[in-house]
Amino acid sequence: FQDVHVMIFVGFGFLMTFLKKYGLSAVSLNMLCSALAIQWGILVHGFLHPSYDICASNISRNATEELSARSDILYNNNCSPNFPWIDISLGTMIDADFSVAAVLISFGVILGTSSPLQLILMTLVEIVLFNVNKIIGRDILGAVDAGDTIFVHMFACYFGIAMSRVLYDRNAATSDKASTTQTSDLFSMVGTVFMWMFWPSFNAVAAADG
Numbered sequence: 548f549q550d551v552h553v554m555i556f557v558g559f560g561f562l563m564t565f566l567k568k569y570g571l572s573a574v575s576l577n578m579l580c581s582a583l584a585i586q587w588g589i590l591v592h593g594f595l596h597p598s599y600d601i602c603a604s605n606i607s608r609n610a611t612e613e614l615s616a617r618s619d620i621l622y623n624n625n626c627s628p629n630f631p632w633i634d635i636s637l638g639t640m641i642d643a644d645f646s647v648a649a650v651l652i653s654f655g656v657i658l659g660t661s662s663p664l665q666l667i668l669m670t671l672v673e674i675v676l677f678n679v680n681k682i683i684g685r686d687i688l689g690a691v692d693a694g695d696t697i698f699v700h701m702f703a704c705y706f707g708i709a710m711s712r713v714l715y716d717r718n719a720a721t722s723d724k725a726s727t728t729q730t731s732d733l734f735s736m737v738g739t740v741f742m743w744m745f746w747p748s749f750n751a752v753a754a755a756d757g
Contacts, residue, residue: 548637550748551644553741555581559651561738567728569659576666577651584650584670588643591678593633641752645695646677648749649703656707657714665714673706694750 556578563573650670661669681698684690692698727735 548641548644548752550745551641551752554745554749555644555647555651558738558741558745559648559655561734562742563651563655563658563735564738565727565731565735566659567726567731570731570734573658576663577654579663580650580654580666580670581647583667584647584674585640585643587671587674588646588678589635589639590633591674592639592642592646593635595678595682596634597631598634599629599631645699646674648695649673649677649699649706652700652703653707653710656704656711660711660716661714669710673703676706677702 559581560574560577563577564570566573650673653669653673654666657665657669677698680702684692684698690697
């Protein structure tokens with residue numbers, strides 16, 4: 548989880564500094580979108596995958612003993628099997644980080660042509676569509692995608708292309724600010740190195756056990 552987190556905040560942040568006039572904006576807006584997307588991603592995942600209490604009164608004694616030995620089963624004094632709650636665990640935070648990666652890939656497409664408000668709106672919408680797309684692909688179609696090539700990278704690319712079409716501005720596309728310098732390329736390379744170092748963790752965390 549920590550490796551993926553470094554990729555999100557440091558790797559993607561410095562990777563986006565390749566435009567000479569948007570280095571500070573890239574890092575700061577990357578942090579803004581990431582912080583928002585992680586929290587919103589956990590909530591959306593919880594809304595679409597609600598958790599329910601497993602009450603001891605509703606299961607047999609043998610099953611109760613087996614469940615008591617499991618560390619992922621949580622009990623509370625007001626157990627209610629009909630009341631859903633949002634699970635905040637290492638697994639859901641990792642899923643949230645993957646949804647953030649999709650947002651940041653799309654962010655790279657419209658870098659320098661969008662306002663902070665537009666990026667916030669894009670983040671809120673994309674997180675919802677990202678989770679719906681995963682439910683359709685994995686739960687309904689049964690697709691297997693270790694490393695999330697389909698559900699993160701391809702989805703984010705096409706979503707970013709759609710956003711670039713919506714926000715297209717000819718003046719921004721032909722601006723002399725859409726260029727690089729040696730310094731901006733250097734910082735972007737730093738982000739690339741961080742991404743490269745932690746990429747095995749990004750692929751491995753989504754792989755099945757064994």
